[in-house]
Amino acid sequence: MKTVAIAGQTGKQQGLQVCSTCGNHSEQGPSYTQCPTCNNDIYLRKKNSLQKTWALLITAIIFIIPANIYPITYLLKNNILYPDTIFSGIVSLVESEMVGIALIVFVASILVPILKIAALIIIVLAVQLRWKLSATKQLLIFTFVDWVGRWSILDLFVISIMVAVFDKGSLLSVYPGIAATSFTIVVITTLFAAHCFDTRLIWDSQDASDKQNYNIQEHK
């Protein structure tokens, strides 16, 4: 059932696949759909990885627009509503001389989502179009993006604390706006997009393009 794996070769070359749940390897083939060790679904690469990543990325791109245009919080003070977008919130933080906090909020709610989407698009395009980019660098960027992505949820937590603190009826209250929901969708979709992407595809595409170049040279 379990064949010995040779180090230094890919599982694909040896006809082996690794289970993402329990980490044990087993033979690959159309009839092997379940891991013999833990009975979970097993696959050589994550199924429809690129399609899923694209779908989630496009959703994130659509929702990042309302997230930045519409007000993320409303401050109700003496029966007058003061809307605040992500950007105006940061500007008012800078004006009240809290540059450090403004920087944290700027990085977490504007810089990280945009950079994350851009980096994922570049990596997915590089895999799909077989660009010759350094695979280790691509993985480094991916790991960084994956780690930093969770920090963009910071703004949502801040909103939840603000809403709980300012609860004085019409005298002084804070309400979340439409942008809060849009921003949540952006954060969640980018987190799932990174989760759906199979990093082994980076090397698959490099191997494929190497093979192609080799064949062209042979032809000449």
Place this chain on the structure above:
Amino acid sequence: MTSTIPAMDPGHVAKCIRCSRVVYNNSSCNPSGMLALCLTALLITIPAFNLPLISLHLLSITEDTNLLQGAFMMINIAPIVSFVVLFCAVIAPTLLILCITISSGCLALHHKHHLLPKLFKVTRHLIHWSMLEVYLVSLMVAMFKLMNYADLYIGMGFYFFIALLVLNTTIISHYSNHQYWEKYQSL
């Protein structure tokens, strides 16, 4: 790429030969120790989530704020935001600790339960969604923002929350999915 996992001293990690990512963490994770840590963490979740994190003296009223309040107050206006906040700050960390508690308990008592593989699977996914450290930074950002408006006092819940965060981080860094699978198979 296939890599061989060499014999290692506890506390060392094995890295992939192609991408240098950690493939095996030989951390010293014995189930009974983990069980003790997890039970402590579970007890601390109750005060950490229910006691006030910060108190605010505003309009001559002192008001306490705890972690659950914030999420529940938005449920009518922005249900998605409310759910995500609740999930990442409360549900995921609690469930994660609960899962590790049950699996460590079963392994420590040498009890091979048929649901253990499912628990390992859930644990692996939940680790990504437990965002207590992000919440702590958010709390600090909120506190700096609030200092402009009113007098601010740190509540008891805050200290419990920090204790929970430290325990949670220790548990996650010691937990090794591979080793739990190995222990399960050798039961």
